[in-house]
Amino acid sequence: MQRPVAGNEDWGANWSREGFADQSVRQVVRVTGGGSQLRIRLSNAYGATPLRIAGASVGRSAGEAQVWPGSVRDVSFGGGRSATIKPGRDLVSDAVELRTSPLEKLTITLYFADPTGPATFHRYTTATSYRASGRHLGDSDPGAFKESTNAWYFLSGVEVSGVEVSGAASAPRGTVVVFGDSLVDGTGATDGADDRFTDKLSERLIAARRPLDVVNAGIAGNRILNDSPCFGDKALDRFRRDVLDRPGVRSVIIHLGANDIGAPEMGDPCMGAAPRVSAAQIIDAHKKLIRAAHARGVKAVGATILPMKGALFPLYSERGEKVRNTVNHWIRTSGAYDSVLDSARALADPRDAALPRPGYVFRDGLHPDEAGAHAVASAVEIDQL
Template sequence: MRSATPRPWKNTARPGALAAAAAALTVLAVSAAAVTHEDARQQPHAADRPVWTGAWGTAMQRPVEGSEDWGHNWSRQGFADESVRQVVRITTGGSSLRIRLSNSYGTTPLRITAATVGRSAGEARVWPGTARTLTFDGSQGTTIAPGRDIVSDVEALSTSPLEKLTVTLYFADRTGPATFHRFTTATSYRASGRHLADSGGEAFKETTDAWYFLSGVEVSGTAPPRGTVVAFGDSLIDGTGATSGADHRFTDKLAERLVAARRPLDVVNAGIAGNRILDDSPCYGDKATDRFRRDVLDRPGVRTVIIHLGGNDIGAPQMGDPCMDPAPQVTARQIIEAHKELIRAAHARGVKAIGATILPLKGALFPFYSERGERVRTAVNHWIRTSGAYDGVLDVDRALADPADPALPRPGYVFQDGLHPNEAGFHAIASAVDLDAL
């Protein structure tokens, strides 16, 4: 039996890992030193350049039909002569912002006719006078090539920590199927026609719990300079089990802790419910090793990544879910080798990697748990805790486990499906993070 008061966070930084990160930074420094004097005269001084961080973000997925479990969405049909208003809560504020839009899974060019950003006044409403027109290379509209992302021009809108913004996109032309994020704990709104600057929400009569094309909100203009923590993983990261609209995901609670402690770190949620580390899924996103660069490393200002993955690889063979095909039996060694691949990629960019142990699986009220799978989970968690491969450990398993049976979640910490954390469970995970280690 484990202690009823485990210590779920452990710092396991190793000289070798730190040396690898330092070497990567040295290469960048040498490259910067090679800039010619002519180049230097043409570029602004480093002190004059804005430092951007990801104040909000999500991971993009292929279009997929809605379902009874996941709710309806508009990704397959896309949009035409419609406005889509999306509400996001940023982590920290700044004096300027920009948005990131993605056509990662589009097969044709995506035409954004116009876009605005403003302060949320609740539901689909915007505080009067706060809507700002966004531009892209000086133009109100832009076209995004298939498989590409773009960033808007800088907008001088001052924002505060943990405030909610609305981003409204208008599509005059047919978009085709939409790159999107399938499961959210927020509501997005749709209106026929152009309603970019509407402060009221009357025109936005349709709703869905998904985000479309919008993959990031980035801020700058604060002192001291700060960085971004990206939480990367599966449904535990994505927020399955959290109350819709309440901002109760693990990352929401971590962001609140950082703001309360006056720590200069933003938090981005790059979780995808159902995601696996070893296999792709048409419904649950590209495998983690393939999407890691786009969803983590290519975001601005990333200092640390928290990784929770492997549970769906272990549970998929029992589920009989067509969205999990193929669903092979996996070994602990396979999952560990994939984790090592993510750690190497992070260290090569000078990013600290924090390993999160896999949550207890035994209590799931759907076919997910097996004795074989429990042996694999135990072996992977032991490696995360003891190998020293990660720079630190967030022990999700011990934060959630029932002291009487550690394969089960602690009573009161679990959602009605018997697997995912509820609000108390997400609070326990966020409380287990050592902020100094970030």
């Protein structure tokens, strides 16, 4: 989750600053695991006032804002149909009886009768959220939902449990959290196609019949050492909330450091403070995350920082490349991480490791396209998760 921030040409419009009043918001999400029950997790982490949820429902997505008729279920909170979330707090719903299949898309609809004020949200998604005037929790028809953005509002998780849709008994399941920046968040992925590398990893785990579901905890632009107005709290501060407090977490994959290295070159006011950082500072921060994970019995997998030289915007510098190479060498060879995801090698041009492989990157010259996402997911040693 992130603080409210205005939309722009690059990231698109969003409703976080204005919030909602007498409006229904329908958000489409894909779950990675199937089950017989689910809960939704809502967040008022950055709210200045109590957030009143006047109603909520969940249903099976039939595409865009449409819901399969007969699949809508009311969501309750402590037995009631409404709830209030204090500033800075989260709320988990009661269990909803709804059988789901792995990789199924659901709609989560929230109704806000009273003004919410600025909304805690996630700024960039490859999904679409919809807004309607008035209360439309049970609508299967999408007609009332006339407005859309590519952000999520107040919704910070969908937690699936129970027996899968087949009804067959299954091994106890766990969670692997993928934690990091835009490589994780999905910059470069096709809207609505679920082709981020975390999506590819989910599909790989399901095909291999591994009892692990995937949580994407990426924030585009995020840094390990510094907060920013638009790109979330620094990873050192959000690690507990976004990783360790997730239910059933067994392992975490960490990709961080690229924005710390590149921020001084960008000149982006959205970054806030952009000090030059050393490899030693980034490595020390990684060590802190590893220690925090191990203290909770969670395996830590280090992902090497992706090639940065090909970016078609100010990011690369010779000094920064030396820092990236030093950090990546430490991730590969130090033994501090339990396992290594060598995303840098998976994406690198064989002729110049500072550049991305042709055909593996989005038009910005940095982030993986679908082929690149597949290459990164294929490089994960799933036996180590």
